[in-house]
Amino acid sequence: MSRLQTLFAQKNKGILNVYCTAGYPQLDSTIPVMHALQQSGADLIELGMPYSDPLADGPVIQASSLQAIDNGMTLVVLFQQLQHFRDTITVPVILMGYMNTALQYGFERFCADAAAAGIDGLILPDLPPYEFETEFGAIIKKYGLDFIFLVTPETAPERIQQLDALSTGFIYAVSSSSITGSDKDFSPVEAYLQRLQEMQLRNPILVGFGIKDKYTFDMACNYANGAIIGSAYIKAIAQTDTIEATTKAFIDGIRS
């Protein structure tokens, strides 16, 4: 069983997935941040690979990406940093990023290096199902990586089925058709999450975008297996010198 499957087999409620940007706030923060997240009780880590033009992300994550690029983060550096991370980090870790950086690195080399480092899966929001099925999916599978597709309130039921069939690990339910970290009212999203729940998908569902505190996390968890927090955490660690304490306080605030 993959680490993701094991996680969802052991726990299917209240799963907390936290996003962090590799190389942020400092170039060497990647591993300490992941440690702090695991230590504080995150079930899953989504590690962002910085890209200059992250279409599906909001201003907070874009700013953290640009900071990370300025800090010197590249995929080459990232895979160096990840060389021994499995010695201490046991929670599943998923890489999130955009096609262009993976293509430049060489898509197969990218998958091979990710798998060799102990990465469990990928989220590449701008890799659509057609290109996944005709070209890239086979490479991702060859290296045993899970691949997570996104669905939104605008995704038609048949397409949700299709994306569920292509995904392994979990399905990423975008809480509203919005970029990450937006402040939209959460309540209209509940009907959509309920609809998803009733579809009985084969993959677990994690809700992302706009999850920022205990209230929104708990609400998402009413309808799904868990939720993903990104921008709110990036904001929390932006100014801190004490990653561990800040991360603990942040996650305690969600879990309490």
Place this chain on the structure above:
Amino acid sequence: MTTTATFQQPDVQGYYGNFGGAYIPEMLYRNVEDLRTKYLDIMHETSFQKEFRDLLKDYVGRPTPLFLAQRLSNLHHTNIYLKREDLCHTGAHKINNAIGQVLLAQRLGKKRIIAETGAGQHGVATATVCALKGIECIVYMGVKDIERQAPNVARMKMLGAKVVPATSGSQTLKDATNEAIRDWINNPIDTHYIIGSVVGPHPYPDMVARFQSVISEEIRWQLKEHTGSELPTHVMACVGGGSNAAGAFYHFLDELSVQLLAVEAAGHGVNSGMSAATTQLGKSGVLHGSKSLVMQTDDGQVVEPHSISAGLDYPGIGPLHAHLFESGRGTFLSATDDDALTAAFELSKLEGIIPALETAHALSALHQIKWTEKDVVVLCLSGRGDKDLATYMKAM
């Protein structure tokens, strides 16, 4: 990649050879798919065609003249015809596409139009057509471009559009495009995004090329009136994203006797680190929803280009042009900032036409070819120079 593509038309997935497709996050899927399944049907409707053609004629002022530039021809010892897109209402070819897409958006039931703009020409064209149709219009523009293109910002505001500064990233066209796409993600129901060039996810490159193809449709019959033949030996155009070039090339793409010359902006020089010559400097990659040539670092970060002309200051190029480049069907040249300035003054004095700085790049490249007296060259004069007067005044 299926084999049904011609140079003119991408395959069903939107690929021109190795380039194109729709690399978009799921949040954009419904809108882009809606467009993909409907754009051809709508464009072929009789009522659409009538309204589009009537507006091109009575509002834009088409057909634009095809003018034999005699003194310029004498200078180059050949025959040069200028396709006068500078005489379109609002001063550039951009309005052909803006009209087409606004009419399409209305038929898709959209109530709100968003656009990105660099030089402001596409923004002005979109704001103009939205004013004409009484539709809300929001234009995203990089903070740096807002500073360097003040008259066009004022025009958009006077036309009732809201100009939103793009403050992220490098604060120019690429970031204005990111912000417009984000707006679309946040407003998936009522909004249509009018992309200003032959870039973006399928079907945008094909759709914009079709709306601009009126340029070469006219060139064919106009050239026949002038010379007795519909086919020139060469068609030339400047390339930012590539929409005026796509329009000027369109009806010649599969006429292999016609040479297609595309001119990019070399900025301070192709290898100066301050350039926008994408085919020279770019590598295959994904930007703004399609696979094409993209100027980027070894790590895949998109780099900020440079050109004196804001309309060519883009780190990518439409997938059609990437394919023309890779296949050798098109010849790609470049002109520097200084070359373009010189050419702008040259045309003004020789023909009494002050061209846009973008167009001046194509004019400059006339000097890079050894012409013969038998050549018949059509150059797309994509826009007029009013918006560039501040730059020209500094160069006087």
